[in-house]
Every structure is written in C-alpha cells, then in structure tokens.
Amino acid sequence: MAAPQFTAPIAPVNSPAGASPSLRSLFPDIEPACITAVITHDLKAADLYKLDTRVKDSEPTYSLSSTGTFEMNVSRHKAYKVLSSILFPLHTYFTILTAHLPARTAATVYFYRYLTHLATLASEYEWATVLEYHTLFVNRRRNDMLAGSYDGWGASDIGLLSSHVYPHRKQISLSPKGAGSTKKSPSPSSEPCRNFNAGKCESPCAWKRPHTCLAPGCGKEHPFTQHK
Known part of the structure; x- marks a missing residue:
C-alpha cells in the first residue's frame, strides 16, 4: 500500500454513555456493547467475530462462565480459518467507525486500503x-485511534510483514497441471522446494523440503533459475 499523506488527528469523539441511539439504530443486529467497544477502540482484533451476524445463524452451544452466566460458544468463529471470516466482520467494524466519525x-x-x-x-x-500480522496490526491501530490518528490504516507495517509474513509465501507450481496425468507425485519430504527453485525461499527451508534443482536428473544445490 502507498504511504498515506499526513492528516491532522481527529479529535476523539466522546461517548461516555456508550453508542448513541441513532448509531445503534444503524446496526440493529449488533449488540450495543459491541458498538460501544468499536467506537471507544476497546474491541480487540481477536473479538471481531462479535460483529459477524452470521454467528447468529449457526447452532450455538452454551457454557457456564466464571461469573455464573451462560455464554455462547463461538470457538469455530474465533479460529478465523479463512479470509472471509475476517473480512465480513471487519467491513462492519469499519462501517461503524465511519458512521461515528x-x-x-x-x-x-x-479503511478500504487496509x-x-x-x-x-x-x-x-x-x-x-x-492472520497473525492482521491481529498485531489492528491492535496497534487501536492505540493510534485513541489519539485521533487513523492514517495508519492506509500504510503497511514493513516491520511486521518482514518478521511474520514475507518468509511464508505460498508454494507455487512451476509446471502446468496435466489433466489426466497418472504420474505419482513425490512425497512432501523428498520433493524439491518449488519456492526455492523460483528464488523465493531462503535456507533452511520453511517447509523442510530439499533445496535442490527441479530440473530432471539434476538434483544439485542450486535453483532451477540457475540451471544450465
């Protein structure tokens, strides 16, 4: 993302009594306490699922909390196993903030840049x-917003990306998928690292695959891009 231009901080909008009736009316399916947590920047990244109205469509289970009250078990939503499990409530999160500002x-x-x-x-x-990057990034932005600064959402965090994301690029395929091919694929432990052969994986291999050339009959310790 391109670095945002400097903007003067937005004076914090005081909400001592929580979300206003007008704001609550815009989001009737969201608990008022959750709306208040969003606009006061108390809602943690791990709790975004509370803004996901699809949770209500699932079959919940309940457990007795330490305070003696029953709480809905939404552990499968907390897992955030796919991108949509984050994007859906994150859209709601940003919409609430936009309506409040x-x-x-x-x-x-x-917000949309992020x-x-x-x-x-x-x-x-x-x-x-x-997901790890997202969790750390959102919680840092919460601190910024408490001071009235929102432009951090418009720029990537290079430090977090370098330490948490960049070493873990998805595996790529260097050969076309042959429809109807019956050739048995090599086991994960013996197949040369495809990212290494594309020049995108450092040693030691993050996927514990051999860093050897993919060229047939080669097997030397150089990437396919350097095969002669």
Whole structure:
C-alpha cells in the first residue's frame, strides 16, 4: 500500500454513555456493547467475530462462565480459518467507525486500503501468518485511534510483514497441471522446494523440503533459475 499523506488527528469523539441511539439504530443486529467497544477502540482484533451476524445463524452451544452466566460458544468463529471470516466482520467494524466519525474525513479511504491490503496478502502468503500480522496490526491501530490518528490504516507495517509474513509465501507450481496425468507425485519430504527453485525461499527451508534443482536428473544445490 502507498504511504498515506499526513492528516491532522481527529479529535476523539466522546461517548461516555456508550453508542448513541441513532448509531445503534444503524446496526440493529449488533449488540450495543459491541458498538460501544468499536467506537471507544476497546474491541480487540481477536473479538471481531462479535460483529459477524452470521454467528447468529449457526447452532450455538452454551457454557457456564466464571461469573455464573451462560455464554455462547463461538470457538469455530474465533479460529478465523479463512479470509472471509475476517473480512465480513471487519467491513462492519469499519462501517461503524465511519458512521461515528465526523463527516468528510480521510479515514474511510484508509479503511478500504487496509481491506485491499489484507486480501492481497492472503492471496500470496500462508493464511496463518497473515492472520497473525492482521491481529498485531489492528491492535496497534487501536492505540493510534485513541489519539485521533487513523492514517495508519492506509500504510503497511514493513516491520511486521518482514518478521511474520514475507518468509511464508505460498508454494507455487512451476509446471502446468496435466489433466489426466497418472504420474505419482513425490512425497512432501523428498520433493524439491518449488519456492526455492523460483528464488523465493531462503535456507533452511520453511517447509523442510530439499533445496535442490527441479530440473530432471539434476538434483544439485542450486535453483532451477540457475540451471544450465
């Protein structure tokens, strides 16, 4: 993502009594306490599932909490196993913030930049590492928003990307998929690393595959791009 231009901080919007009736009326399917947590920046990244109205369509189970109240078990939603499990409630999160903020702010632009950024990362890198990046990124932005700054949503965090995401690019295929091919694929432990052969994996291999050339009959310790 391109670095955003500097914008003056937005004065924090005080909501001592929680979400206003007008804001609550815009999101009738979201618990008022969750709306309040969003606009006061108390909602953690791990709790985004609370904004996912699809949770209500599932068959919940209940357990007794330490305070003696019954709580809905939404563990499968907390897992965030796929991109859509994040994007759906994240859209709602940003919509609530946009409705709460003063008109004509650049925050909405930054919100949509982050949605695009997240989807792009998920298409190129292992989802578990993208989710870890997302969790840390969102919680950092919560601190920024407490000070009235929203432009951080419009720029990627290079430090987090380098340590959590970039080493875990998805495996790529260097050969076309042959329809009807009956050749047995080599076992994961013996097949040369395809990312290494594309020049996109450092030693030691993150997938524990041999860093040897994919060229038939070669097997030397250089990538396919350097095969002669």
